[in-house]
Amino acid sequence: MILTVLFYLFIAVVAIQFLYYIVFFSKFSFYKAQKGTPKRIPISVIVCAKNEAENVQKLVPLLAEQDYPEFEIVLIDDASSDETLDLFEAFEKQYSNIKLVKVENNEAFWGNKKFALTLGIKAAKYEYLLFTDADCYPTSNQWIKEMTGHYTQQKTIVLGYGAYEKIKGSFLNKIIRFETLLTATQYFAWAKMGKPYMGVGRNMAYKKEEFFRVRGFMDHMKLRSGDDDLFINQAGNGTNTAICYTTESFTYSAPKTKFNAWFNQKRRHVSTAQHYKGFDKFQLGLFYCSQLLFLILPIILLSFQFQWIIVCSLLGFRYLFSWISLGLAAGKLKEKDVMYFYPVIEFVLILTQLNVSITNLFSKPVHWK
Known part of the structure; x- marks a missing residue:
């Protein structure tokens, strides 16, 4: 029985x-990637960094070299204790389109990336925003053009793909990239069906109006994570969300190389998902x-x-x-x-x-x- x-x-x-x-x-899975319509809308690229000196040395020049007519780069230093702020200040002098936001330690929001991002979003000059993480880098100089090409009058949120670098001979690396593939397949598919539920901060875009419409991160400010997926879970819907997965639109970042580090990363992601709709x-x-x-x-x-x-x-x-x-x-x-x-x-x-x-x-x- x-x-x-x-x-x-x-x-x-x-x-x-x-x-x-x-x-x-x-x-x-069964549909081809759609090229967006090239836009000339001004863009604010936002990067929040905390103790990321080594990574931002690589990232910022790649952002500055993007093939796009009008954009600024908003660099947010979240009270770093390494040389991140020094590098940001040097880049600010080198590139005229860089804006630096310095975040001091705040007892009420100590160590909270959402607080730092909020300050950066408010400081951004343009209405259209594009986000990546400090430990990421775009795969081409067409990244801004590809991602913003999916903005329309109705589509005010664009979800991109944040990939991980390949490490030859590493089985853990294959597990990490397989999970990233499966996760992206899920959130892209549900977004196509009009039920977007998450995005990744390594590669996403949205208008300021969407941020302020849902009061930014206020409803989940006490949660240390979720500046990307919880925001999309709250703000995204079938009308305002588009997806972009052309090869030129990818960003890459270095994956974890130790199982314990990856395991702890997964723990953070799972704990955040408990607050979805x-x-x-x-x-x-x-x-x-x-x-x-x-x-x-x-x-x-x-x-x-x-x-x-x-x-x-x-x-x-x-x-x-x-x-x-x-x-x-x-x-x-x-x-x-x-x-x-x-x-x-x-x-x-x-x-x-x-x-x-x-x-x-x-x-x-x-x-x-």
């Missing part, structure tokens, strides 16, 4: 997975529960050889359609190599996510530097 129940539950799980990978994710928490929870059950149920059923032919057929069917869906997405996002190890990477990632959820029940993750 129990095995029969588990068997039908497994069938339901595969059906749910089919719904996500083929019905939902196909909105991104109810529907978004439900659909994400349903997807990850179905992922976990897809691993557990066939092991139980096959260990008793219960309907093993059907179980094996469903396993093969599920891996086929998920491989196709994610493989197409990987092609768009230049992550094809991670799909060669797909079943193994997925297995490790699902177990890691379970471990993260359990760990977060007993302790709070650390945020912002």
Whole structure:
């Protein structure tokens, strides 16, 4: 009796997975990237940095060399204790379109990136904003042009792709990039369906009016993370949100190289997702529960050889359609190599996510530097 129940539950799980990978994710996976219409709107590029001296030395010249007619670069130093501020001041003298915002330690908002970003947004000269992180860099000098090309009168939020560098011979690097691919496939697909629920601060854009419409970060200011995903979860909708995933629009950043560092990063992301809207928490929870059950149920059923032919057929069917869906997405996002190890990477990632959820029940993750 129990095995029969588990068997039908497994069938339901595969059906749910089919719904996500083929019905939902196909909105991104099966469609070509659309070029935006070139714009000449003035842009404020905003970068917030805290103790990022080594990274900003590389980033700022790349931003200054962007092929775009009119833009400023707003550099925010969030009370750094290294040479970040010195470098920003030197860049301010070197480039005429750089504006420097210095954030002093504030007892009420100490160490809160959202406070620093708010000051930078208010200081920005232009209405249209484009964001990246200090440890990122654009893949081309067309980054501003590509991202702003998706702004329209209705589309006032643009979600981009923030990729991670490839590290040859690193299995952890493949796991990190696979997770980034899966996450991007999800938030791009849901945005295409009119239900945007997150974006990444490594690469996103929005108008000032959207920021002030939802009172900025005030509703979640006490949470150290969420300046990107919680903001989009609150401000984004089917009318105002566009996506951009042309190759020239990507940004890259260095991934974690130690498992513990990546694990702690995931803990922060998961803790933030608990504050999403109810529907978004439900659909994400349903997807990850179905992922976990897809691993557990066939092991139980096959260990008793219960309907093993059907179980094996469903396993093969599920891996086929998920491989196709994610493989197409990987092609768009230049992550094809991670799909060669797909079943193994997925297995490790699902177990890691379970471990993260359990760990977060007993302790709070650390945020912002």
